[in-house]
Amino acid sequence: MNEIFAQAKSILVVGVDDVDPENLLPFREIIQTKAQQAHITFENVQMLIESRRATSSFDIILFDLISKTDEPTSIDLLNEFFRLLHPNGYLITHIEHTKQTQAIDHFKMCGFSSYNPLDSNSSFLIENKNDDVKRRGSLWLCQKPSFDVGYSVPLRRAGVKLIKQISTTGGGKKTWTVEDDRDDLIHDNNQKKSEVKNNCFRFKDEVKLLV
Structure with a gap:
């Protein structure tokens, strides 16, 4: 995990409406210590698709890690994450255990080449989550294939x-x-x-x- 962040040049942090603005700066500082060379961008999930950012813009996308609860991912949202990631780029999100089977199916459908749970060494990413939410779910790391859109x-x-x-x-x-x-x-x-x-x-x- 440390190597993934150390090599990143661009990171997109996607939050939901219930994010506490006071948590943004501390979260940025945590990520910046792991990815010292990266430019970190914050975006609200409701505005993400409308913003139409350029394809293959980010090395890492962090979804819904700042809020206390978990926001489920949709096919359309995962498609957008896939489009925005560089080849070999990573999506990191927190998924409730009971919804992980469905989430894996969605990852497959959207083209991600790998999708695996992360160990406790990555817990720094979910310090803002409720303890109950942490127990009922886990962090997942998904990777885009080594080719770009249109391959x-x-x-x-x-x-x-x-x-x-x-x-x-x-x-x-x-x-x-x-x-x-x-x-x-x-x-x-x-x-x-x-x-x-x-x-x-x-x-x-x-x-x-x-x-």
Whole structure:
């Protein structure tokens, strides 16, 4: 964890409406001691999507770690976090134990390549949480893959090419696109048939000449 913060150049702290403004400066100071080279930005979750920050802007996003309770994450919000993170960037949030299975499904759907609970060495991130909230949940670290938005990977198969496209365009929704290669195969088959047919004609002409 210390290495992650030490290498960070830009950190976004996303809070909810019930954040106590008096906690902002102490929290910044805690993060700054761990990430001395990083520029730290604070943003309210309600304004985050409307602000339309540039894609791949942050190395680390800290969500809802300043407030006393836990705010659940939505698919749209996770999509926005994914878009804002640099390749290999990290999202850190606190999740209630009973909601972790659903949260993992959401992390997968949004494209995060890894998602793991953090140990007690990261407890400095949730000093503002209620003790009861701390007991009922845990910190999670999610990582974005090493590629950026718009990356696609072709999966070659006979007749069909499946492309997994990581994209947050179109209202923040991930898209899986399937491209059908059968047109190319039909074109190739027709071309081969034409070549065979032409060869047959040439063979017949040669036979006639020999006769």
